[in-house]
Amino acid sequence: MSIVSCQHLDKKYKKQYALKDLTIELEENRIIGLIGRNGAGKTTLLKTLAGQIVPTGGEVKVFGENPFNNLKLSANTIYVDDQMQFSLEMRIHEILVAAEMFYENWNRELADRLIYYFGVDRYDFHDQLSKGMASTFNAILGLASRCPLTIFDEPTTGMDYSVRQDFYRALLKDYIAHPRTIIVSSHLLNELESILEEIVLIKNGKCILHESIEDFKEYAIGLSGDKNVIQSIVDHDVIIHEKELSESQVYIAVDNHLSEKDITGLKQQGVQMTSVEAADLSMFLTNDTRGGIDDVFKSS
């Protein structure tokens, strides 16, 4: 069953489109990675799904209903980011009690264990927590609420490496025990990719790709070798990314649709073939230009 459905969604701020003609369907009980550059529209999309933003055009359905001003949605959805606001009067342990009253599936034991493990002080006020601690606490809130639709918007901001690893592991383990739909946005794919089932790439407010993570990893292939050899065999249209290695050598990433004949031809002429890492591929696909930072420093 599809839990999220967006049809030709637009969101316009003054004259700028944050979302433009975005169409996407998400099935339930999966972990989905939402990847895009800063300003691509990730947060606008996620806040629209969480009912916090009204779109300018198109249609959005979550649990089959319009998410805005919707009680069913707010009881079944949690949106976690690093800007979460809590009452300044409430200490951490009081926020946990309030969350338990609101979320039907709330698991107190999980919350308490995670709070203890990550060393969050139960008697602190939320605005006194360090940036990393606040992110950790918000993430715990997201996990323990066990909402059918759980949205993490850049949840690891400020967390150090080991906490990020622990958080993603906790997310996976709790998902295995209690399957639900989890959307995680990030601009860092490599720490996240192994726990994902699907990946959604967005660029300039549009969904440009939605694949299973396995298909995504096989989507492209990297070729490095003699520029003339590669150019004579590979069609220019399928090039995703191009980088000059030297005067005569080049690295390109292409759509993985080369024929057997082309592959044999390339190999025979000494072209090296490599897989393209998911994190690199997502960067190539969401970049506005085909080149890279090196081009900026190229003397013309």
Place this chain on the structure above:
Amino acid sequence: MVLNHDSSKPIYVQIAEWLETEILNDQISTDEKIYSQYQLADLFNINPATAAKGLNILVNNGVLYKKRGLGMFVKERAKEQILLRRKNENLMNMVRDLVQEADYLKVDDEELMKMIQQIRLERRGES
């Protein structure tokens, strides 16, 4: 085992190969239940769908069979299946790459055979 996330081998293929190794080493025997997708997901810190894909490779290769509602089990003669397929597919592909590189470097059959024999001798010496 730690998965190699940088390898060009997809994770689900690595899972399938790890399971094959477990069977070859008699860690799991005929008609015994193999790890579930959820156990594998927890063990290797991967999405259960990825783990399921690894298991399905082995079902398609005739190494595992499904019992509805009970899970997946090791088929009779699974070891022979695994060895046969590894020889016909993996090893043959490696040989194909080897020969291709040899051609590229203009190494003839005789020299290539000598190199292979040399490595075999070295390995025997080690063990």
